Amino acid sequence: MTNRVMDNRRLSTLSAAASQAEERRILAAYDRRQGRGRYSWFQPGHLFIMQALERDLLAMLRRSGLSDLSHVKILEVGCGTGQWMMECVKWGARPENIAGMDLLPARIAEAQRRCPAAMQLWCGSATHLDTPDGTFDLVLQLTVFSSILDVEMRRQVASEMCRVLKPGGHILWYDLRMDNPTNPDVRGIPTRELLQLFPGCQIFSRRATLAPPLSRILAPRLRWLCHGVEWLKIFNTHALGLIRKPEDG
Numbered sequence: 001m002t003n004r005v006m007d008n009r010r011l012s013t014l015s016a017a018a019s020q021a022e023e024r025r026i027l028a029a030y031d032r033r034q035g036r037g038r039y040s041w042f043q044p045g046h047l048f049i050m051q052a053l054e055r056d057l058l059a060m061l062r063r064s065g066l067s068d069l070s071h072v073k074i075l076e077v078g079c080g081t082g083q084w085m086m087e088c089v090k091w092g093a094r095p096e097n098i099a100g101m102d103l104l105p106a107r108i109a110e111a112q113r114r115c116p117a118a119m120q121l122w123c124g125s126a127t128h129l130d131t132p133d134g135t136f137d138l139v140l141q142l143t144v145f146s147s148i149l150d151v152e153m154r155r156q157v158a159s160e161m162c163r164v165l166k167p168g169g170h171i172l173w174y175d176l177r178m179d180n181p182t183n184p185d186v187r188g189i190p191t192r193e194l195l196q197l198f199p200g201c202q203i204f205s206r207r208a209t210l211a212p213p214l215s216r217i218l219a220p221r222l223r224w225l226c227h228g229v230e231w232l233k234i235f236n237t238h239a240l241g242l243i244r245k246p247e248d249g
Contacts, residue, residue, distance in 0.1 A: 015152060019127055022150040023103060029147065029185035030104060038216065045216030048226050049209055054087065056208050056240050057172065061091075063204070064170045064242050066138060069093035075136045076100040077126050077161060078144035082111035085119060088140075095119050099136075101126065127156040134166045145197075146176040146186045154189075158197040165245045171198070173241035177207065180237075189239070198243050205241035207233045 039046055066072060069092040076085050079100030089095055095116035101124055102108050108123040115121065124130060126144065139161050148154050161171055178188040189197075191205060210230040218226045229235055 018150060019125065019153050019156070022148065022153050023125060025149070025185075026103060026147055038212075043216070044219035044223070045212065048215050048219040048223060049212060052230060053174070053209060057087075057174070058091065060172060060240060060242050064172075064244070066170065069138075072097060072137045073135065074098045074138045074140065075129075075131070075164060076140040076142075077129070077157070078102055078141065078147075079111060079121070080104075080107045082115040082119075082121075084140060084142060085111070085115060089116070099131070101129065126160060127153060129160045129164050131164050133163055135164050137166055137169045139165055139169070139171045141171060142174045143176065145189050149185075149187055154193075154197060162198065162201070162245055167245055168247045169245050171201075171241075171243035171245075173205070173239070173243055174208070175239060176237060177239040178237060191239070194239070194241065194243075200246055202244040202246075203241060205239050207236040207238070208240035209236055209238040211235045211237045 041047055041050070061067060061069075069088060072093060074085075074088055074093055074097060076099075079085055079102050082100060085098050085100050088098055095118035099120040099122075100111060100115075101122050102111070103123070103125060105123050108121055111119075111121050122130060141161065145154055145157070148157065165171065173194070176186060176188040177190060180186050180188070194203060194205060210226055214229065214235055215226055218229070
């Protein structure tokens with residue numbers, strides 16, 4: 001066995017070990033977040049954020065020419081309990097054309113209880129998506145990458161998302177664009193890193209989502225002010241992006 005082959009195998013083993021350690025850290029971080037009332041739909045701040053995000057996502061889909069989802073094959077990476085997959089059905093997608101995966105078994109179990117049986121759901125790592133090349137027209141990613149602190153793991157997930165996407169297909173991206181100083185379990189993805197994660201792709205990105213602490217303060221009594229401050233984009237903490245895979249990709 002040559003030294004080069006031995007070095008490659010050693011690097012592969014180290015990469016796998018690092019990915020497993022990062023996945024354990026992510027599982028622990030999400031476990032600590034359970035039961036936080038701030039994510040309840042009955043909280044005005046959270047409701048404002050989700051309603052604004054839905055409008056923004058629909059506008060981005062229109063921009064990509066996907067205003068008719070009836071024949072679009074969709075994968076959500078990090079689907080959680082299935083909220084956005086069910087939103088896709090509301091927007092016109094067919095359940096049999098939708099798939100979702102998540103790292104957390106409890107979330108997949110809840111998604112299986114909530115979602116139509118025709119949806120394909122599985123638990124696993126986004127570093128190795130269990131689906132053939134070029135399967136999907138649209139891949140969704142909402143706040144997955146900011147929960148991955150390991151740079152190499154981010155690259156692997158981005159590569160897998162592109163692999164399963166059809167040439168000319170789109171990734172709908174929504175994530176933190178800056179660090180959260182109160183949460184060490186997340187890290188923002190600036191535009192320059194987004195370009196590095198998806199080389200050769202066409203990328204359109206803009207600021208979105210009023211900072212959640214501001215939404216929680218303003219929305220209960222000054223919802224109109226939330227709209228105005230969000231429109232200014234100065235205090236928007238997330239990026240909403242559309243990533244197009246090349247036709248010859």
